[in-house]
Amino acid sequence: MATTRRRRTLPVPRRRTSAALSAPGGGPTGGPTGGPTGGSAHRPSHGLAYLTGSQDASNALRVQGGRLLRTVAGRSRAMMSLLAALTLARVVASLITPVMLAVAIDAGQDGAGLPAALAGLAAVLTVAALADAGEDLVGSYCGSRMTAWLRHRLVGRVLALGVPGQRRFPTGDVLSRLTESAAAPATFPILLLSGTAAVLTTAGAVIALATIDWLLALTLAVGMAPAVVLLRVFVVKASEPFARYQRCQAAIATRMLDARLGVRTIRAGGTAAREVGRILAPLPDLHQAGLRTWAAQRQVSWRLSLLAPLLQILVLSIAGVRLATGDITTGQLVAASSYTAMALGSASLFDTLVALLNCQVGAGRVGEILGTAPAVVPPARPAPLPDGPGHLRLRDVTVRMGDRTVLDHLDLTVPAGTSVAVVGASGTGKSVLVSLAGRLLDPDAGRIELDGVPIDTLALPELRRTVAYAFERPALLGATLHDMIAYARPEATRAEVREAARVASADDFVRALPSGYDTAPADAPMSGGELQRLGLARAALSAARVVVLDDATSSLDTATELRVTQALQRVLTGRTCLVVAHRPATAARADLVAWLDGGRLRALAPHTRLWPDPDYRAIFTPAPTSTPRPGRG
Amino acid sequence: MRSSAGLRLLREHASGRSPAARRLAAWSALEAVPVFASGLLLATAIDQGFLPRKPLVGLAWLAVLAVLYALGALGTRQVYPSLAALVEPLRDSLITDVVTASLRRMIDDEPSGGAGVSQVTEQVEAVRALLATAIRNMRQLLSAGVAALLGLVLLSPLLALVITVFVLLGAAVFAAFLHIQIGRYRAVIRHAEDIGETAAAVVQGVRDVVVCAAEDRAAQAVAGAIDAQAEALRAFARSRLLRLPVLTLGVHVPLLALLAMSPWLIAHHHLTAGQAAGGVSYLITALQPAFVVLVDAGGTLLLSLAVVLGRLAEVCARPAGAPEAKVTIVPTSHDVAAEHVTFAYSPHAEPVFTDLSLRIAAGAHLAVVGPSGVGKSTLASLLTGHLEPQKGDIRLGGVRLARVGAERLRRTITLIPQEAYVFAATLRENLVYLRPQATTADLERAVDAVGLRETVDRLGGYDAEIPPGGGPLSQGERQLITLVRAHLSAAAVVILDEATCHLHPAAEARAERALAARGGTLIVIAHRISSAQRADQVLLIDGPRPMLGTHETLLRHSPLYAELVGHWRS
Secondary structure, eight states, rough: OOOOOOOOOOOOOOOOSSTTBOOOSSSSSSSSSSSSSGGHHHHHHHHHHHSSSSSHHHEEEEHHHHHHHHHHHHTTTTHHHHHHHHHHHHHHHHHHHHHHHHHHHHHHHHOOOOHHHHHHHHHHHHHHHHHHHHHHHHHHHHHHHHHHHHHHHHHHHHHHHHHHHHSSSOOOHHHHHIIIIGGGGGGGGHHHHHHHHHHHHHHHHHHHHHHHHHHHHHHHHHHHHHHHHHHHHHHHHHHHHHHHHHHHHHHHHHHHHHHTTTTTHHHHHHHHHHHHHHHHHTTTHHOOOOOOOHHHHHHHHHHHHHHHHHHHHHHHHHHHHHHTSSSSSSHHHHHHHHHHHHHHHGGGGHHHHHHHHHHHHHHHHHHHTEEEEEEOOOOOOOOOOOOOOOOEEEEEEEETTTTTTEEEEEEEEEEETOOOEEESTTTHHHHHHHHHHHHHOOOOOOOOOOOOEEGGBOHHHHHHEEEEEESSSOOOSSSSSSHOOOOOOOOOHEEEEEEEHHTOOOHHHHHHTTTTSOOOOOSSSOOOOHHHHHHHHHHHHSSOOOSEEESSSSSSSSSHHHHHHHHHHHHHSEEEEEOOOOOOHHHSSSSSSEEEEEEEEEEOOHHHHHHHHHHHHHEEEEEEEEBBOOOOO | OHHHHHHHHHHHHHHTTTTHHHHHHHHHHHHHHHHHHHHHHHHHIIIIIITTTTTTHHHHHHHHHHHHHHHHHHHHHHHHHHHHHHHHHHHHHHHHHHHHHHHHHHHHHHTTTTSSSHHHHHHHHHHHHHHHHHHHHHHHHHHHHHHHHHHHHHHHHHHHHHHHHHHHHHHHHHHHHHHHHHHHHHHHHHHHHHHHHHHHHHTHHHHHHHHHHHHHHHHHHHHHHHHHHHHHHHHHHHHGGHHHHHHHIIHHHHHHHHHHHHHHHHHTTTTOHHHHHHHHHHIIIIIIHHHIIIIIIIHHHHHHHHHHHHHHHHHHHOOOOOOOOSSOOSSSOOOOOEEEEEOOOTTTOOSEEEEEEEEEOOOOEEEEEEOTTTHHHHHHHHTSSOOOOOOOEEETTTTEEEHHHHHHHHHEEEEESSSSOSSSEEHHHHHTTTTTOOOHHHHHHHHHHHHHHHHHHHHTTOOOOGGGGGGGGOHHHHHHHHHHHHHHSSSSSSEETTTTTBOOHHHHHHHHHHHHTTTTOOOOOOTTTTTHSSSSSSOOOOSSSOOEEEHHHHHHHHHHHHHHHHHHOO
């Protein structure tokens, strides 16, 4: 079953290798759902790629995935055992069925013992059907539980990875792992067992065939070899057009995204019609690639639709000759036909294998996040935080990122109640420095104290109530703007929230929105400055001793910056403040400037004292023609 | 209701494909011939060849079957081109429609009907894949099932009747309870989407979650969606237990019935031993696989198709909006005027402008300043006709914007927004966006005037390909490209909505001067107060009643303006 791939997770209908009597694949034109003409063929999975090359890159991922799958499966050992028992029952019942069928057919000819034979056949059919239904149900329960467990852990870990995690796993990536990759293991129990069942069924069918007549088994075994070769050839040949098809598709999607970013331009220019043409420019290529994917499927499909029945006729011919010589009965001939179909059903094993690889890769992608260490480790026994004015001290702090030393044995004291602007050329670790105060990140060496207490001994929630942050672009969290402002203090009253918004100059524009404070954040058309003031309102609502402003006013226009600054001063009254500054005006308003250079503190002094230094002034001189802002804009 | 809209969409796009569909049906029929003949030929081979100990006769009949299978394989071979001819053009026309509709929705600020922009192409792809699978499966189901039943009729009409009754009974039970399965499957899809949506907000805002110490609350929000989806999956699995009675009725009972009836039929010479074997063969190799497909995949396959088509139908649905005024009036001048304009985003919201009147003469250079959030961009949207005031009018040359006609309005007033739109095409195509017929000489002049020369040289000329998303261009370079675009355009009124915010002040000054010198009206929604100093007139917005003046008069009369200027200089 192919469906949209991102965001949606559809339950995959099971591909079974044998349903009681015959196997998909044994039918006249190839299996309806199994085989390469079925579901997975027109949407080559990642697994397909692994079979055709590019193995090395993902081996580690698969190994990790395999480990995680074992852990997860181990958690539902009882269910897995039940599942295995059901599968075994189904396989055995399926394998016995043709024998019972043969007995019933033969009994039908001479009329003797027919009721008993029919009862026996009905019994095995019932057992097979019940086991089959049970497998489906237990497998779904087991799989849904595994996926939910993986997802819970994934979300928890992503939150624990915090800010450093965002650098490593971008949002889209995390979401695809959460919705798609974590869903793949849900099919794992059933796939694993149906794969095993396919092998067992094939082996059992060949053996059963041999017990009827060894020549039949031999014929089948010899005939199956070309079928296997054919499948391999298909996989290799087919992946190229599929890959090209997906590239063309991606090209259209990318152009569409471009157009979304430029929607105001398109609207103003009245150029929508031309844009459609531009977005769809890769369509002819897509069409061609599409035709080639059909051609590739056609090649294997017609060959397979010839090969499988011919093999069956071959077995039937031999069985017919043995019937003529009186070595087997009519019933056994029918049974032989049925066993041949079962054995040919193992073609679907290939699909199962690909799907299992997908499971491993999916689990591996989840495992990659689960295996990443959290940003900070909470203290085992938190120390109490005494009352204090918000005196912040960084002692001999070193932070490394990769092989780069961002902060190098840095000492900084922020006196209680003062504001300190952190300045420095881009890449000198300003953001890293301020993220240390709230333990968004732990230093590799050194310690940070708040009112004399090392912050890593404090309970994390308490620390984060004490150190508040306001960002340039606060996230749109919560169901309403009220919730968004009160995100750190969900118990705050409407009056408190409104007062905080008023302090941050946000009250006016919030009330101008369609539903005021009850507007959903996603529905509020807010400019950068407005959004930023909501973030400030959140900080104003908190009772934090220390407020950290990261990149607070860099992209604002002059007029808005003035507004925000005024709001800021009201929010900060009486609190310690660390602010990352990009403009001289921001630095000038702070009591002290912490000047970072080469990972160290070059100076800690008022702005006016530093301003005569040309090196200091150079920090604020923008690039010659433009100010590229990687990661923003 | 949604699925019927989806069906309509499918029918719309499938029209004109009937020749391909007919070919598909014809080749499918050929494909079904060996299935139809298989049981009959097997029965004959046993009865006339193997049982009477004439193996060569039996083998000859089987050889006939082999030849028929070869013919059937030819049918399979020919089915694919027809399938491609059916599915590929359908995808082409569907994607064209969907892209057009999505773009229109983006432009009209309409929600895209539950599907993100990036998703619509994927959903079109899903339609293609699902449709192809559905056609192939259903085709097989029909051809194999019907062929097998027909073969059974020829073997023994009585048997065929009994078997058909049970098969129909099974199908009826399946159909009767299908809506439960469909409902639960739909719930699975809906809950899966919920997970994505709730998680997106939390993952994107992880920094905010962490600093608010709200990890538990955030995780809880997603956990609710995760558990709901798991339960939906289980409910769907429970509804699949229906397979048990359906398969029993449709597959197992017919087989047992055939075997139970065969002694009596054989005794009364209605059936031979070989025919009984042939009948069993029909059931096992043709009817059963077809029935299993119907039960296992039929429902979910068609449902997935219906769900995706329903989404796309929502995207493609045209809103019943007011039709464009047919009679348009040609404005006699390019003066832009706002007359007693009152505008609010909703009836409950406080108005952004109250009774705003303003006249911008053709050729003027106006700067609009004020804190963000007071309605500078709203003013731009009003002046371009994208938003309509609740009270009062915006007029171009004395004509209400609605009567000017969308096409003429777009040609006359150009807006360059803050977010620079640079797309995958050559640099030239990007530059001549608003005036496709511009010559290279025109280009050169505009590039030199605005200050893009360095970039053009760096990229290696006008034929350089810009990759999707703008690639290596800096934000400032992107804005310069859009400014050259504006310089080249024939529009009489150019509005820059903070279109220079990523430029260095000197670059900004050069671009603004170039645009002012090009003739026509220039309205600059200012990012920096320095833009105001260059303009003839300044509109200061700080509240619903803006103030119009020059830099000097505003400095004297508006404390806010003075503060802004002072702040910038500090």
